[in-house]
Amino acid sequence: MPVHGGQLAARALKQAGVECVFTLSGGHVMPIYDGCIDEGIRVVDVRHEQAAVHAADAWSRLHPGKIGVAILTAGPGVTDGVTGVANAWRANSPILVIGGQGPFRNLRRGSLQEMDHVSVMRPISKWADACYDTARIPEYMEIAIRNAVSGIPGPSFLEIPMDVLMGQSDWSKVSIPKIRTQPPRLSPQREDVRAAIELLASAQRPTLMAGTSVKWSQASQALNAFIDEARLPSFVNGMGRGQIPHDSPQLFNRVRRDALKECDVFVLAGSVLDFRLGFGRSINPAAKIIQLEMEYDLIGQNRPADVALVGSLAASFELLLQEMKEQSVQLDFTSWRDALREKEAAIGQQFESQLNSTEVPIDPLRMCKELRDVVDENTILIGDGGDIVAQASKVLPVMFEGAWMDPGPLGTLGVGMPFALSAQLAHPDKRVIIVYGDGSFGFNGMEYDTAIRFGLPIVGIVGNDGAWGQMLRPQVSAYGKDRTVATLLEYTRYDQVVEALGGHGEYVEQPDEIGPALRRALDSGKPALVNVKIRRDIDTGMKGSVYV
Numbered sequence: 144m145p146v147h148g149g150q151l152a153a154r155a156l157k158q159a160g161v162e163c164v165f166t167l168s169g170g171h172v173m174p175i176y177d178g179c180i181d182e183g184i185r186v187v188d189v190r191h192e193q194a195a196v197h198a199a200d201a202w203s204r205l206h207p208g209k210i211g212v213a214i215l216t217a218g219p220g221v222t223d224g225v226t227g228v229a230n231a232w233r234a235n236s237p238i239l240v241i242g243g244q245g246p247f248r249n250l251r252r253g254s255l256q257e258m259d260h261v262s263v264m265r266p267i268s269k270w271a272d273a274c275y276d277t278a279r280i281p282e283y284m285e286i287a288i289r290n291a292v293s294g295i296p297g298p299s300f301l302e303i304p305m306d307v308l309m310g311q312s313d314w315s316k317v318s319i320p321k322i323r324t325q326p327p328r329l330s331p332q333r334e335d336v337r338a339a340i341e342l343l344a345s346a347q348r349p350t351l352m353a354g355t356s357v358k359w360s361q362a363s364q365a366l367n368a369f370i371d372e373a374r375l376p377s378f379v380n381g382m383g384r385g386q387i388p389h390d391s392p393q394l395f396n397r398v399r400r401d402a403l404k405e406c407d408v409f410v411l412a413g414s415v416l417d418f419r420l421g422f423g424r425s426i427n428p429a430a431k432i433i434q435l436e437m438e439y440d441l442i443g444q445n446r447p448a449d450v451a452l453v454g455s456l457a458a459s460f461e462l463l464l465q466e467m468k469e470q471s472v473q474l475d476f477t478s479w480r481d482a483l484r485e486k487e488a489a490i491g492q493q494f495e496s497q498l499n500s501t502e503v504p505i506d507p508l509r510m511c512k513e514l515r516d517v518v519d520e521n522t523i524l525i526g527d528g529g530d531i532v533a534q535a536s537k538v539l540p541v542m543f544e545g546a547w548m549d550p551g552p553l554g555t556l557g558v559g560m561p562f563a564l565s566a567q568l569a570h571p572d573k574r575v576i577i578v579y580g581d582g583s584f585g586f587n588g589m590e591y592d593t594a595i596r597f598g599l600p601i602v603g604i605v606g607n608d609g610a611w612g613q614m615l616r617p618q619v620s621a622y623g624k625d626r627t628v629a630t631l632l633e634y635t636r637y638d639q640v641v642e643a644l645g646g647h648g649e650y651v652e653q654p655d656e657i658g659p660a661l662r663r664a665l666d667s668g669k670p671a672l673v674n675v676k677i678r679r680d681i682d683t684g685m686k687g688s689v690y691v
Contacts, residue, residue, distance in 0.1 A: 144313060144314050144315075145311050145312070145313055146311070146312055146313065146314050146317070147174050147177075147178075147277075147308070147309055147310065147311055147312075148174055148277040148280050148303065148307050148308040148309060148310050148312070149172075149173070149174025149175040149176070149177050149178040149308050149309070150174070150177065150178035150181060151178070151277065151278075151280045151281055151312065151317060151319075152174075152175045152178055152241070152280050152281075152284065152303070152308070153175060153177075153178025153179045153181060153182045153184060154178065154182060154281065154319055155280065155281035155284040155285065155319060155320075155322065156179070156182065156184060156212060156284070157182040157183075157184060158281075158319055158320075158321070158322045159210060159284070159288055159322040159324055160209055160210075160322075160324060161184055161209075161210065161212050162184065162185065163184060163185035163186070163187055163202070163212075163568060164179060164184060164185070164186055164187070164199075164212040164213070164214050165187050165188075165189060165194075165195040165196070165198040165199050165202075165211075165212070165213045165214070165561075165564075165565075166186060166187070166188055166189070166195050166213065166214040166215070167188060167189055167190065167191065167192050167195055167215070167216070167220065167223075168188055168216075169214075169215070169216020169217070169220050169243055170216065170243075170305070171216045171217040171220070171243025171244060171245070171256070171304075171305045171308075172214050172215070172216050172241065172242075172243040172303075172305075172308065174305075174308040174309050175214055175241065175308065176214075185568075187564065187568065187593070187597065188593070189561065189564070189590055189593045190587075190589045190590055190592055190593055191223060191587060191589070191590070192213075192215050192216075192219075192220050192221075192223035192224040192227070193223055193224060193226050193227045193557060193561075193586075193587065194227075194557075194560070194561040194564075194587050194590050194593070195213040195214070195215065195224065195227070195561070196213045196215075196224040196226075196227025196228055196230075196231065196238070196240060196561075197227045197230065197555075197557070197558045197561030197562060197587075198211070198213070198561040198562070198564050198565045199211030199212055199213040199227075199231075199238045199239075199240070199565075200227060200230060200231040200234065200236045200238055200558075200561075200562075201548060201558075201561065201562040201564075201565035201566060202238075202565045202569065203231075203236045203237050203238055203296075204234075204236060204358070204382065204545065204548055205545055205548075205565060205566060205569045205570070206569065207358060207359065207361050208324055208325045208361065209324050210237050210238060210239055210288055210291060210292060210324050211236070211237075211238040211239070211565070212238065212239045212240075212241070213227070213238065213239075213240045213241070214240075214241045215240060215241070215242050215243065216242075216243045216256070217242065217243040217244050217245060217256040217257065217258075217260070217305075218256025218257065218258055219256065220242070220243065220256070221242040221243075221258075221260045221263070221264075222258075222263065224240060224242075225263065225264070225267070226555060226557075227240075227555075227561075228240055228264060228267050228268060228298050228300065229267045229553060229555075230550055230551060230553045230555040230558070231297065231298045232267045232268060232297050232298055232553075233551055233552045233553035234355065234381075234382070234550070234551030234552065234553065235295055235296050235297055235355050235356070235359060235382075235551075236296065236297065236298070236551075237291040237292045237296035237297065237298070237324075237359075238291065238298045238299070239284070239287055239288055239291055239298075239299050239301065240264070240268075240298060240299070240300045240301070241300075241301050241302075241303060242260045242264075242300060242301070242302045242303070243256075243302075243303065243304075243305060243308075244257065244260065244273070244302050244303065244304040244305065245257040245304060245305065246304055246305055246306040247275050247304040247306050247307055248306060250304070260273075260300070260302050261273055261300065261302055264300035265300075267298070268297065268298045268299055268300045269290045269291060269293075269296075269297040269298065269299055270286070270287055270290035270291065270299040270300070271299070271300040271301075271302075272286075272287070272300075272301065272302070273301070273302035273303070273304070274301060274302070274303050274307060275304065275307055276307065277307050277308075277310035277311065277312045278312040278316055278317050280303060280307070280308075281317065281318065281319045281320060282318070282320060283301055283303075284301060284322070285320040285321075285322045287299035287300075287301045288322050288323075288324060289322075289323065289326075292323075292324050292325065292326055293326045294326070294437055294438045295356070295359075295436075295437050295438045295441065296359050328454075328455040328457065328458055329453075329454040329455055329458070330454045330455065330458040330459075330462065331435075331451075331452035331453050331454040331458065331459050331462065332452075332453075333462070333466075335450060335451060335452050335453075336452060336459070336462045336463055336466050337466060337470075338450045339433045339450045339452060339463060340463060340466050340467060340470065340472055342408055342431055342433060342449065342450055343373070343408060343410075343433070343474055344472055344474065346407050346408040346431075346476075347407055347479065348405055348406050348407045348408075348476075348479045349373075349375060349376075349406060349407065349408040349409070349410060349476060349479075350375075350376050350377070350378070350402045350403065350406040350408075350409055350410070351370060351375050351376070351377040351378070351409075351410040351412055352377070352378050352379070352380060352383070352409070352410070352411055352412060352414045352420070353366060353377060353378070353379045353380075353383035353386050353387060353412045353413060353414065354379070354380050354381045354382070354383040354411075354412065354413040354414025354415070355381040355382040355383060355413055355414065355551070356412075356413025356414070356435075356436060356437050356456055357382075357383050357386045357412055357413040357456050358382040358383065358386060358413075358544075359382075359413075359437065360413065360437060360455045360456035360457050360458075361457055362386075362413070362455065362456035362457035362459075362460055363386045363387075363544055364457075365456070365457045365458075365459075365460035365461045365464075366386060366387070366412065366456070366457075366460050367386075367387060367388070367391065367393075368460065368464060369460045369463055369464055370387070370391075370393045371391075371393060372464060372467070372474070373474035373475065373476060374392075374393065374474075374475055374476050374477045374480050375393060375410070375474070375476055375480070376393060376395055376402060376476065376479060376480045376483050377391075377393045377394055377395065378394075378395055378396070378399050378402070379394070380414055380419055380420075381414060381419075381551060381552065382551070383412075383413065383414060384536075384541050384547045385541040385542075385543060385544045385545060385546050385547050386544060388543075389540040389541050389542055392480070392484075393480065395483055395484075395487055396487070396537065397487050397490040397491065397537065398483050398486045398487045398490065400425070401483070401486060402483055403420075403425045403426045403427065404425075404426075404427055405427065406426065406427055406430050407427065407429070407430055407431065408430060408431045408432075408433060409426050409427070409430045409431070409432050409433070410433045410435070411432060411433065411434040411435065411436075411448070412435045412456060412460075413435060413436060413437070413456050415441060415444055416444055416445040416446050417444075417445075417552060418552075419552070422445040422446075423445040423446030426446070431449040431450075432446060432447070432448045432449050432450075433448070433449065433450045433451075433452070434448035434450070434451050434452070435451075435452045435456050435459045435460075436451070436452075436453060436456075437453070437454065437455065437456065438453065439451070439453045494508065494537070494538075497509065498511075498512040498538070499512070500654065501654055501655075502654070502678065503652065503653060503654070504608075504652070504676050504677055504678040504679070505651075505652070505653075505654050505657070505675060505676060505677045505678060506654070506677070506678055507530070507531055507534045507606055507608075507677050507678065508534055508537075508538065509654045509657070510531075510604070510606055510654075510657055510675050510677055511531075511534055511535045511537075511538040511539065511578075512538060513654070513657035513658045513661065514535070514538075514539065514576070514578065514604055514657075514661065515538050515539050515540070516658060517576075517658070517661050517662065517665065518539060518540060518542070518576070519542070520542045520543065521572075521573050521574055522542065522546065522573065522574045522575075522576060523545065523546050523547075523548070523566045523570065523573050523574070523575045523576070524539055524541070524546060524547050524548075524576055524577075524578065525547075525548050525549070525558070525559055525562045525563050525566065525575070525576070525577045525578065526547070526548070526549035526550075526559075526577075526578050527549070527550075527556065527557065527558050527559030527560075527562075527577055527578065527579050527580070527583045527584075528556065528559075528578065528579055528580025528582065528583040528606065529556075529580055529582070529583075529611075529612065529613035530580065530606075530612045530613045530680075531578060531579070531580045531606035531612075531677075532549060532578055532580065534606075535578045539578075548562050548566070556580075556582065556583040556586050557583060557586025557587040558587075559577040559578075559579055559583060559584070559587065559603065560577065560587050560588070560590035560591060560593070560594065560601065560603070561587055561590060562577075563575045563577050563594070563599075563601040563603075564590065564593060564594060564597070564599060564601070566601075567594075567599040567600070567601050568597070568599065574602070574665060575599075575601045575602070576601075576602050576603070576604065577601065577602070577603040577604070578603075578604060578606070579603050579604065579605040579606065580605070580606060580612070581605055581606070581607040581608065581609065581610075581632060581634075581635065581637065582610075582611050582612075582632065584603070584605055584637050588637065588640060588641075589644075591640075591641050591644050591646055591670050591672070592644050592645075594646070594670035595644055595645045595646055595669070595670050599670060600667070600668050600669055600670060600671070601670050601671075602661070602664045602665055602670075602671045602672070602673070603641075603671070603672045603673070604661065604672070604673045604675060605637055605638075605672065605673070605674045605675060606675055606677045607634055607635070607637070607674055607675060607676050607677060608676075608677050608678065608679040608680070609631065609632050609633055609634040609635075609679055610630055610631050610632055610679050611629075611630045611631075611632065612679065612680060614629075614630045615627065615630040615631070615679075615681060616680060616681060616682075618630050619681050619682070624681065634676055636648075636650060636674065637672055637674050638650045638672050638673070638674040640672075641670065641671065641672040644670075645669075645670075646669050646670040646671055646672065647663075647664055647667035647669045647670070647671035647672075648671065648672050648673075648674070649661075649663065649664055649671070649672070649673045649674065650674045650676075651673060651674065651675045651676065652676045657673070657675060660673045661673055
């Protein structure tokens with residue numbers, strides 16, 4: 144029975160457990176759409192290829208053990224997706240990006256939108272290659288997916304020319320390989336586990352930081368069992384947010400600086416020592432480092448590790464607990480934890496005046512407090528912005544694993560609606576809310592059109608200060624108020640943009656209007672945007688502005 148390349152590609156995706164793909168219509172890749180119809184795979188078409196890749200990124204974050212897929216047409220379709228691939232690369236998200244190409248028979252002759260996509264993608268992907276044989280498309284897709292999910296995960300890019308996708312083969316001549324989207328679970332060396340227990344047993348003030356590899360190792364249960372057993376004070380960053388329950392007595396948020404400066408052992412669990420931890424300088428120089436990571440090449444980055452546990456973080460935490468039991472070692476850091484809790488509570492009290500501020504224009508923390516009051520265990524939050532997202536992260540609870548998503552260490556603006564599309568498609572029973580900066584809304588705000596076409600009642604709230612606030616303050620601090628350039632915006636009515644597209648819009652200038660506006664937006668049943676005019680901070684200098 145004859146079959147075209149697009150049908151083979153779709154059959155391989157089905158074998159990999161793919162339920163939907165994200166794309167923007169393109170002739171080079173249209174055969175895959177046809178195949179997806181046969182396989183019952185949903186095709187979600189967006190308004191910009193960057194959004195398609197961001198949505199695939201979010202799909203993988205929302206479905207550990209599965210892979211997100213974006214399909215991009217040739218030339219500008221692929222280059223438009225580069226930012227999304229780079230973001231997934233820094234966030235370690237396992238995605239498959241399929242790129243179109245001009246006909247193979249005309250390769251290097253100058254076909255419409257022809258370019259060397261593989262060379263563009265190779266530096267920002269775990270694997271990048273092209274398939275030039277229709278019958279081998281499923282084989283290449285298995286290789287791409289295997290590379291994406293193995294070890295520290297990340298994006299794979301597969302180019303398929305249009306005549307290869309349109310080419311014919313026969314089912315009898317094609318092998319559809321078994322495609323695994325979960326790699327084997329590797330365990331650390333037992334002697335390293337013993338060394339880690341020995342170091343912790345000698346500690347007085349240990350602190351743990353849970354990061355992205357906890358998520359990709361699906362280690363949340365084992366992590367929590369370990370920190371609960373030891374009463375170990377813990378923090379989260381990256382995709383570690385949500386891996387520890389928001390009401391866990393071991394979880395802290397506001398005393399990180401104190402804990403890092405005072406700790407004598409620092410457990411780095413799937414989090415790298417990048418700018419978020421001062422490249423290791425934020426941690427007490429005398430502290431010993433225990434590092435848990437999925438691959439050895441991340442061990443000792445920027446600061447040497449005294450003990451390294453390499454492998455699945457789930458296996459590492461399980462072995463730590465097992466070793467404690469076998470050696471009859473009891474770790475109990477309750478007194479250190481409780482001392483930090485007192486400091487955390489005191490800092491929380493300092494926020495109260497801002498959280499309840501009646502100031503106009505509105506205090507950003509008051510906006511975040513009003514949003515906090517509508518968040519429940521049925522809410523997925525997405526951060527898309529600079530300062531307003533940093534403020535929101537201090538206030539908003541992450542109720543469950545996967546309840547918070549942000550770009551990750553690349554800091555890409557524009558992920559809001561693409562991430563939300565994935566979240567609402569994956570969890571139609573949940574409320575999906577985006578926290579926007581007014582600058583970030585401008586990147587992919589047009590994806591409200593996608594939400595409206597697919598009937599996805601996503602709600603956004605914009606902290607609108609009419610500026611690129613995270614850049615404005617350091618610019619003023621360094622060069623003066625009379626030399627601001629490229630950092631000012633208008634108090635634009637983004638709510639009216641959403642209304643014009645067919646959604647629900649609200650504009651808020653008074654603090655007591657925020658809560659009712661949010662509730663009307665959530666009750667509207669439509670994609671909605673609440674546009675909140677907040678205070679423009681200029682004179683606070685560099686503090687809280689630059690994170691490099």
